[in-house]
Amino acid sequence: MLKKLDRYILFKFLGTFVFIMGLLLLITIVVDFSEKVDDLVASELSAWQVVTGFYLHFLPFITSLIGPFFVLVACMFFTSQLAARSEVIAILNSGTSFYRMLYPYFLGATILGGAFYIGNHYLVPYSNSKRLEFEGKYIYKSREGMRFNFHRTIAPGTIIYMENYSPSQAHGYKFSIDRFAGKQLVYKLMADKIEWDASKKKWHLSNLFIRQLNNGRDEIVQADAADSVFTFTPADFQFAKHVKEEMKTPELIEYIQYMYASGQQDIEFYEVERYRRTSSAFSIYILTLMGVSIASRKMRGGLGWHLVLGIGLSGLYEVVMKFSVTFATNSTLPPVIAVWIPNVLFAALAIYLLKKAPK
Numbered sequence: 001m002l003k004k005l006d007r008y009i010l011f012k013f014l015g016t017f018v019f020i021m022g023l024l025l026l027i028t029i030v031v032d033f034s035e036k037v038d039d040l041v042a043s044e045l046s047a048w049q050v051v052t053g054f055y056l057h058f059l060p061f062i063t064s065l066i067g068p069f070f071v072l073v074a075c076m077f078f079t080s081q082l083a084a085r086s087e088v089i090a091i092l093n094s095g096t097s098f099y100r101m102l103y104p105y106f107l108g109a110t111i112l113g114g115a116f117y118i119g120n121h122y123l124v125p126y127s128n129s130k131r132l133e134f135e136g137k138y139i140y141k142s143r144e145g146m147r148f149n150f151h152r153t154i155a156p157g158t159i160i161y162m163e164n165y166s167p168s169q170a171h172g173y174k175f176s177i178d179r180f181a182g183k184q185l186v187y188k189l190m191a192d193k194i195e196w197d198a199s200k201k202k203w204h205l206s207n208l209f210i211r212q213l214n215n216g217r218d219e220i221v222q223a224d225a226a227d228s229v230f231t232f233t234p235a236d237f238q239f240a241k242h243v244k245e246e247m248k249t250p251e252l253i254e255y256i257q258y259m260y261a262s263g264q265q266d267i268e269f270y271e272v273e274r275y276r277r278t279s280s281a282f283s284i285y286i287l288t289l290m291g292v293s294i295a296s297r298k299m300r301g302g303l304g305w306h307l308v309l310g311i312g313l314s315g316l317y318e319v320v321m322k323f324s325v326t327f328a329t330n331s332t333l334p335p336v337i338a339v340w341i342p343n344v345l346f347a348a349l350a351i352y353l354l355k356k357a358p359k
Contacts, residue, residue, distance in 0.1 A: 005091065009104035017074035017112065028062050029055060036139055043138040053132045057127035064116065064124045068204070069314035071112055072340050075105065075291030076310040088296045098357055102292060109288040113281045119139035120277035121249040129246040153263035154232050157181065170234040171195035186213040196234050202227045236304065245275040260352070263268060272325055279339045283317070286347050293353035317342055 031057075033040075040050055082088050091101055149174070151161040163174030175194040179187035191208040205228055210221040247255060251272050259267045288315065295306045321343040328338030 005096070006104040006107070009101075010108050012078050013075060013105060013108040014111065016078040017071055017108075020070055020074050020077070021063065024066065024070065025059060025062060029058070032058065032160055039139045045138065051125040054131060057134070060119060060124045060127040062132060064120055067112075067116060068280055068287060069317065071109070071284050072287035072291045073307065073310040075288050076295040076306045079292050079295035080183070083296055083298050087136045093356065102289070104290050105292050106285065109285050116284060117123040117278065117281035120281055125246055125248045125252075127317070132246060150237075151263065152232075152237070153261065154230075156238075157205065159263065160232070163301055167234070168238055169195075170198075170237075184213075187211075197227070200227065201233075202229055204228075209298040244270045249277060250272065266329075268335050272328055275336045275339040276325075279343055283343055283346070286343055286350050287314075287317070289350040290346065290353055293350065293357040297358050313346075317346055322347060 045053070079088070082091075090100075092098060147162075147165045147167065149161075149163065149166045151159060153159050155283075157180040159178045159180075161174075161176045161178070162172035165172035172194050173192065175191045177187070177189040178185060188211045189208065190210075191205040193206040193208075196202075196206050197204050205226050206224070208223050208226055210219075212219045212221075243255075244252060252270065256267060256270050256274065259270065291310060294309060324333070324338040326342040327333040328335045
């Protein structure tokens with residue numbers, strides 16, 4: 001049962017966050033619209049189509065991106081006002097311990113953390129798919145670029161390789177297939193060019209060379225051109241740059257497993273995205289604890305310094321996250337550890353600040 005004081009703190013905390021996020025979202029939309037206005041006008045879309053087709057889906061994305069950091073700012077903004085009016089001192093003098101005063105804050109953090117958790121794993125990916133589809137159709141109109149040194153495991157022991165491949169045109173150069181029996185190479189096909197024939201639903205190979213080990217003897221076949229029926233199609237080679245942002249977490253986990261099975265590269269980027277979604281939601285508890293511990297103490301400069309400190313700590317958290325993610329994607333640091341390093345470091349800082357908070 002929430003007491004009157006608990007309800008007061010909880011509603012003020014959540015209300016302050018909603019107010020601050022509302023202002024930030026409004027500013028962000030104005031800035032984003034000013035950058036895209038020429039493309040939007042050229043697309044001849046109505047205002048309703050722009051709002052429902054893009055900005056309605058833009059809001060969950062930007063909220064997920066900056067929301068956790070401004071939980072800290074909102075917490076410090078509200079708590080600093082309590083401290084400035086000596087309400088924190090009054091609460092503590094009434095017999096309520098500082099730890100008990102944290103209860104409505106953590107209840108608010110649970111509400112926000114739960115919302116961000118569900119949003120990060122399910123709502124935001126759906127919104128991203130709609131947002132990026134709109135951008136690709138009306139704003140950027142980009143096509144997938146050439147891929148170099150592309151390889152893929154298409155079956156156990158069977159690997160394909162292309163020196164370069166164009167997803168948009170579905171053709172590649174310096175194509176090869178290697179098939180192994182254990183560690184021994186038993187089949188190799190090479191072609192100067194491979195291209196997809198949409199009418200025949202087949203791959204057309206140019207200037208191909210096949211070498212196959214058959215009963216201990218090499219068999220060699222050469223041809224100027226041939227049509228081949230492989231188990232893979234151009235759909236298996238699509239490279240959506242933002243695909244990890246568009247997949248709900250169950251789909252992302254399934255795709256990561258597929259990437260491992262097919263021997264793809266850059267799996268770390270997808271694993272970072274998978275673990276970041278939970279880590280970001282959990283960080284709200286840590287940032288809330290830091291905000292209360294810092295802002296509950298009166299300091300010279302009051303609210304202004306508290307806000308500067310809150311924004312500075314939010315920026316520092318993001319810098320630490322960028323560094324750790326960079327190590328995960330460019331070295332051997334496991335993505336799950338990299339994503340949680342900022343939370344561990346800032347949790348230690350939050351505990352230290354809690355011990356120094358006025359009791």
